[in-house]
Amino acid sequence: MNEHPEKETGTLPAQDGSRIAVSFLFFGLAVAVAAFSAMLFMDLSRQSVGLLVIALSIVLLLMGIPVGVAMLGAAVVGLWAISGGRVVTSTLKSVAYDSTASWSYSVIPMFILMGMLLWRSGLTASAFETARRWLGWLPGGLAVSTNFAGATLAASSGSTIGITYALGRVSIPEMLRSGYHPQLAVGSVAAAGTLGQIIPPSLLLVIYAGAASVPVGQQLLAGVVPGLILAFAFAAMIIVYAMIRPEVAPRIDMRAITWRMRWQSLAGILPVACVVLLVIGGLFAGIFTATEAGVFGMLAALVFGVAHQIRQGASMAEIVEMLRVSVIGTLQGTASIFLLIIGVAALARVMALSQVPNMLASGILDLGLGRVELLLILILVYLILGMFMDTLAMMLLTIPVLLIPLRTVGVDPLWFGVFLVVMAEVGLLTPPLGILTFIVHRIASDPQANLGTPISLTTVFKGVAPFALTALAVLILLIFVPGIVTWLPGASLAR
16 A cells, blocks of 8 residues: 555656656657758748748747747758758858847847846835835725836836846735735736836837837837836726725725825935936937937946945945846846847848748738738737747747738838737736746745735736736727827937
């Protein structure tokens, strides 16, 4: 007789999961080998090779191959099939330098370092408390505070995951302690994190601008108004939900919070506000290019961060360690992003040679699809892709394919950048990948965060569902009123 039946039964799901994973791996390998063999040994048309390159990229991504490596590998096979080994050699020699040695991409390490300095120095920690003191009286006030704290952090760091961690550790236990339903608590944290790549500075918008060959400064400004609309839409949804079901978000007692305390709390976010005004204001006024705005924002974050550490009594060794960790994080983040850029540049070259984008553009014209119809179809396409693909992979795989068809029906590339980033952020919330939901679940699994009340992954997915639907509603608004996106870049002097 088995003395530990619970141990035996507990291993069966793991064994089944391993078998499924191994089976999927072998299936993916078989598909990849088939696509590889077809491109190299069969007499295929250029369009057929281009379509097989896209399919091979998707299979490699689903197998867990890093995004940049998957795209570069599929592109090399496609280039060999279309133009031979000499073109592959020349492409590999040039693409790494030509695709990344761009003035527009120099803003990436600046934005990453700016966010790292604000986060590691502790300047972002006070955003939730300030929002709580000012907005806590509203229905669902703590969730609304979390939402606007996320918008504030988004405008200073642009790191979706960093914002989610910073807010989750503080706001989830605060909401649960006040009697909030776990679904609303975790859902509002995940939704606030999505604002990190819509409100500038946004690395996704910078990467898109480089891939689509549009001005970085104008592309960043294009995300300001939609990002604010999304933040207010989330807040409105929370307030209405809390009014309909007050038991999910009990009102908190604000009598102990005086106006003096509210005004004093603003001092805590003043450095962050200065960085935001410097970056966005400088871009709008045409004082800075995007790269210059990133440099000045980084320098301001450095000065404010070090000053904050000194006020907190940190030693010189602790300040140096903060700077060291920030720089290392910046180098790692920049290197990973540049590998992605190299992969998408190689893939774009294959798409140009294969004429697949032109074929799609002709097909769309033959079908008679207009701008609105095509974009509504793309919402469904990106929702499906977001279920299986990483955010950056989804973006970079489709940009080279869709730009020509979109221009054919009159879609502004600046507008499409915002559309694409919003869809990418929705993909961070929806199952089965939904990386933000897993991050929030990990935070909420900590007994110090959940106050001893277990929160399941199902609870997190249910919590983010209303926010994902709200984001899609905002996206449909942008489709029918595109001027919301293009107004600010058009009114600015951004270069």
